[in-house]
Amino acid sequence: MTFDSCVSPDPQYKGETAILGEVKVAGEPLAGAYIRLLDGGKDFVGEVQSDEAGKFVFFAGPGDWYLVCLAPGDRRLEEKVALASGDELQVSFAL
Amino acid sequence: MSEYANPEALVSTEWVAEHLGDGTIKLVEVDEDTDAYERGHIPGAVSLHWRNELQDDVVRDFVNQQKFEKLLSAKGIGNGDTVVLYGGNNNWFAAYAYWYLKVYGHDNVRLMNGGRKKWELEGRELTSEKPSVTPTHYEAKAADASIRALRDEVINKVGKVAMVDVRSPDEFTGKLAAPAHLPQEQAQRKGHIPGAKNKPWSQAANEDGTFKSLTDLKEIYERGLGLKPGEEVIAYCRIGERSSHTWFVLRELLGFDNVKNYDGSWTEYGSLVGVPIDLEYREEVGA
Numbered sequence: 130m131t132f133d134s135c136v137s138p139d140p141q142y143k144g145e146t147a148i149l150g151e152v153k154v155a156g157e158p159l160a161g162a163y164i165r166l167l168d169g170g171k172d173f174v175g176e177v178q179s180d181e182a183g184k185f186v187f188f189a190g191p192g193d194w195y196l197v198c199l200a201p202g203d204r205r206l207e208e209k210v211a212l213a214s215g216d217e218l219q220v221s222f223a224l
Numbered sequence: 225m226s227e228y229a230n231p232e233a234l235v236s237t238e239w240v241a242e243h244l245g246d247g248t249i250k251l252v253e254v255d256e257d258t259d260a261y262e263r264g265h266i267p268g269a270v271s272l273h274w275r276n277e278l279q280d281d282v283v284r285d286f287v288n289q290q291k292f293e294k295l296l297s298a299k300g301i302g303n304g305d306t307v308v309l310y311g312g313n314n315n316w317f318a319a320y321a322y323w324y325l326k327v328y329g330h331d332n333v334r335l336m337n338g339g340r341k342k343w344e345l346e347g348r349e350l351t352s353e354k355p356s357v358t359p360t361h362y363e364a365k366a367a368d369a370s371i372r373a374l375r376d377e378v379i380n381k382v383g384k385v386a387m388v389d390v391r392s393p394d395e396f397t398g399k400l401a402a403p404a405h406l407p408q409e410q411a412q413r414k415g416h417i418p419g420a421k422n423k424p425w426s427q428a429a430n431e432d433g434t435f436k437s438l439t440d441l442k443e444i445y446e447r448g449l450g451l452k453p454g455e456e457v458i459a460y461c462r463i464g465e466r467s468s469h470t471w472f473v474l475r476e477l478l479g480f481d482n483v484k485n486y487d488g489s490w491t492e493y494g495s496l497v498g499v500p501i502d503l504e505y506r507e508e509v510g511a
Contacts, residue, residue, distance in 0.1 A: 163341055165431065173426035174392070176314075199431065201347040 146212060148187040150220040151179070152198055158183025159224065162200040169193040191216075198222040225337060227438040229479025233322075233472070234337045234435070235308055237346055244268055250305045253340070254317040256465070264350030266310070266343060270299045270357060274317045274465070278324060284492075286367070292328050293364045300357035303330075310336035310343070314426070314433040320468040323485050327372055329365025335472065341433040371475070373458045373484040375492060378417070379499055385456040387420035388449070390470045391490070395462065396422040398503030401494075411494025415503030417460070421449050425466040428473045441478055453480045460486035460493070 152162040162179040166187050174194075179185045187194075191214045198206045204224045212218055225234045243249050244267055251269035253261045261271040272278060277295055280287050287295065301307060307330060311318035318335055325333045336343070344350070373381075381387075394400040398414035416422070427444055428436055435441070445451050457480060459467040464487030471485040486493075493499065 161344060163345070172393075173424070173429075197431065199341075199345055201345050 146188065146190060146214055146216055148189055148194065148196065148210060148212065148218050148220055150185045150187075150196070150222065152183045152185070152200070152222045152224065154200070154224045159200060162198055162222070162224075164222075165197040165199070167195040167197065169195075171195055190214075196220060196222075198224070200224050228435075228477040230476040233334055233476035235334045236337055237343050237348065240266065240308060240310075240336050240343075241348060248305055250299070250301045250307050252299070252301075252307055252309050252318075252321065254309060254311040254321040255340070256311075256313050256317050260312050260340065262352065264352055267349060267351045267353070268355045269310075270301075270355060272299070272321055274320065278321065284488075286324065286327070289328065289364050289366060293362050296330075296362040296364070297360045298357075300355075300360060301362060302360040303363060305332070307333040308336055309333065310339045312340045314341065314429045314469070315339035316425075316465045316469055319472045320465040323371065323468045323471055327368050329368060337435060338433040345432060370482075371471070371484055373460075373486040375488055375496070377484075378458060378460075378486050378488075378493065379496075381456075381458065382417060382500060383419045385458060386451055387417050388451070388457060388459045388467075388470060388474075389416045389420040389422050389490075390425040390459060390461045390466050391416075391422070392424055393422060394505075395490070396420075397505040399505040411462075411491050413494045413501055414505075415494065415501040416490075417493060418500045418502045420460075420502075423449055423470070425461070425469045428470065435473065435477060438477065441473060445474065445478060451480070453478060455480075455482065457483040458486050459483065460489040462490045463487070464489045 152159045160179055160181045163176060164185050165176045166174045168174050169192060177185050189212055191212050194210050194212060196208050206222050210218055225231050251266055252272055253265050253269045254272045254274055258273055309318040309321050315335055318339055322333055322335055389396050396416045401410045401414045430436055451457055457474060459470045461467040464485060467485050471483055474480040474483045
């Protein structure tokens with residue numbers, strides 16, 4: 130998983146506080162979906178693509194975040210998550 | 225897209241799909257993730273590696289005119305070709321290459337609106353097959369200094385011209401220097417150029433990577449930020465790619481005629497001795 134170089138969430142949380150996610154379609158992992166991380170005010174922070182196993186991760190700090198999942202076929206899901214320090218929050222998008 | 229100041233600067237994914245195989249149109253992918261092209265690209269596209277091919281391997285600078293000519297010739301791009309650029313990351317690096325080609329005088333260059341993301345989200349074809357390339361004899365013009373700001377000009381114009389810092393608010397205020405995985409590109413100091421206004425590049429882009437409408441862009445940059453189309457504007461970020469995205473917005477979509485990209489950006493400015501810096505975020509002493 131690689132991050133956008135200039136828009137990564139705060140790296141100080143790398144390895145401790147994270148949003149761990151997966152994207153599935155009909156129960157099968159979906160690679161290449163775009164997942165956007167927005168802050169509590171819905172401003173863009175970063176964007177990654179799901180890997181071959183449909184997984185993605187954001188190392189974000191404590192607080193409220195929005196995740197937007199985009200996939201071919203005009204599929205779009207949005208979820209608000211609240212992250213506490215030290216959390217490894219699991220998020221699952223079923224498209 | 226006809227609403228923009230220079231509608232020819234953009235083409236849609238549909239337009240590209242309709243012109244696949246047209247020999248006078250050269251598709252070029254430019255990514256930050258330089259493996260993306262290898263995994264799959266638009267049929268017929270060649271790649272430009274933003275670091276290995278577009279940066280001089282010794283001096284921190286563009287490749288010179290002669291090397292640029294050699295590079296484009298090897299990519300099969302002729303002076304009369306229409307170059308259509310696209311890439312990942314909401315077209316950051318494609319916008320950088322767009323500005324770069326303009327510096328060397330290739331006028332017939334366009335960006336594919338939405339870049340690689342929109343192409344993928346529309347389920348369009350990608351291939352790992354590399355196109356066969358017929359080398360050309362490309363001739364570049366001398367670098368156009370009117371769209372590129374260098375260090376001394378920026379220092380001399382602090383507080384005198386509009387400067388737009390397109391990094392994230394945390395980088396602007398001095399909380400962050402740069403993401404952790406690119407430590408070699410960090411500046412010595414955090415913060416921003418005094419008087420610069422912060423407007424993250426991402427606010428110019430829609431969710432699918434396309435540019436926002438002319439009305440929205442005017443609202444953001446003219447009414448919101450107070451920039452005027454006739455005034456001199458310098459855009460910068462950390463290494464000059466994100467600011468190319470904003471340079472494109474100001475110059476090609478909004479029609480500002482005196483906008484420069486400062487590609488030395490914060491990694492240069494924030495490392496200079498004795499220059500003024502502003503910051504809002506200060507770490508506690510001893511923290």
